[in-house]
Amino acid sequence: MKLSLLTLATAATVVNAAYPGDIVYYWVDQSATFVNGTVIGGLQSPPSAWYQAIVQAAVYQAAVKSKNESLEFQQLAVSHAAHNSALWVFHGSRLYNAVDASLRAIIPAIGLDPNSKKGKEAVQTGQKAAAAVAQARAEDGITNFLDFTYGPKEPGVYQQSPGANPFPDTPQAQFVRPFAGLGDITRFRPPPPPPTDSKQYEEELLYVKEQGSLDSSARSEYDTDTAYFWRESSITVWNRFAGALVGDKFTTKVLDSAKFYAQLNYALANAGIASWDSKYTHLGWRPITAIHHPTPWVSSGRDISDPSWTPLLRPTPSHPDYVSTHSTFGGAASAVLQAWNGGSDELAAPGVTVSSNVTLDARGVIERTYTSLREAAEENSASRVFGGIHFTFAGVEGVALGQRVAKETLKQFDANWDKF
Ligand SMILES: *[C@@H]1O[C@H](CO)[C@@H](O)[C@H](O)[C@H]1NC(C)=O
Ligand SMILES: *[C@@H]1O[C@H](CO)[C@@H](O)[C@H](O)[C@H]1NC(C)=O
């Protein structure tokens, strides 16, 4: 009699407790806020993807280890995995209060007492998962110093942009060990950009000069909004896109959700590394440097120089043009989302609606609805040209690179996800 009452009580707890939302997405979303809260107000592109991949690796590991347990056990385990990995990454950024607050807020919603026997086991499962990933990632190369020397001030050669840092961002990120055992990242490297004395280069230069300038009268209002809409960290916006696409399909399926977001963020992190490999190999100059260049250099021989030209998005980021990492991230994310979408590029009606979360130049929050993943990735890519910070070829090749890297990441994932 005693035993069956106890069993009933336990069963009742199981049924009534558990966080009703998608616990993995809760942490994906909180992570975007943590990145924003760092002392510099964000991270450089590859580290921002690297960070989210580390958190999601730990979350997936915790989900795998607790997959036979109750829903709230799984939720508590992945929450501690996310918490500890976020703090491992941001330990030096004094983010303890913010990360602790996110965990403190979700524990009552999960409902499993962390001090109960099962609760303690769940906490430990999450903490162990975070430690395993941190240990494996401690020597992945992201913290290694790699110095940089600018090349000669000749057509096509990358230089510091006005308002940018004196040294370009994290050159060492091109050598970071990829996720899911991807191995040599250079095999994905895009061909060199078109020669600066080609007709194509001149056409693209004139296009970004006209469409991407701060005071452009040629750019449409829609395209100006496109530049602002996609301005946010790609990792944040594509994870939000993913969350809007999957909706509440994963609320009781922690393992499936953890796998999906690990795949997405591994692919994004690998895309960031591949993009950096291309940037620091090809060292292409930015549109602003090309347009400010004092002597004629385009194929027709005419003088296109305008030393006062200013791009819409300012300052031009502190790293080379080719390829656009924003576009590479978009290519990678769209490939993972397409795989999740049964291989289809088309999004079921009424499509996926996403809000921007960066308000620049008093433009306000912008909302967009997409019915095709390719369309979203291409618009994301074009946004950097309308912003005046990239050539079109840097975006086109970036999207293609991201897709190649993501497809290979998905192929390797099941066999190698836990090599960290
Ligand atoms: C879950 O249960 C299955 C079937 O009993 C077992 O093979 C597997 O090892 C268990 N997994 C974990 C992580 O406990
Ligand atoms: C932007 O993100 C912050 C932090 O998550 C949130 O408080 C805010 O409501 C978001 N704004 C929009 C428009 O989504």
Ligand SMILES: *[C@@H]1O[C@H](CO)[C@@H](O)[C@H](O)[C@H]1NC(C)=O
């Ligand atoms: C991140 O910071 C920007 C700039 O302060 C802000 O507009 C945006 O809402 C923040 N986003 C999140 C997710 O907190």
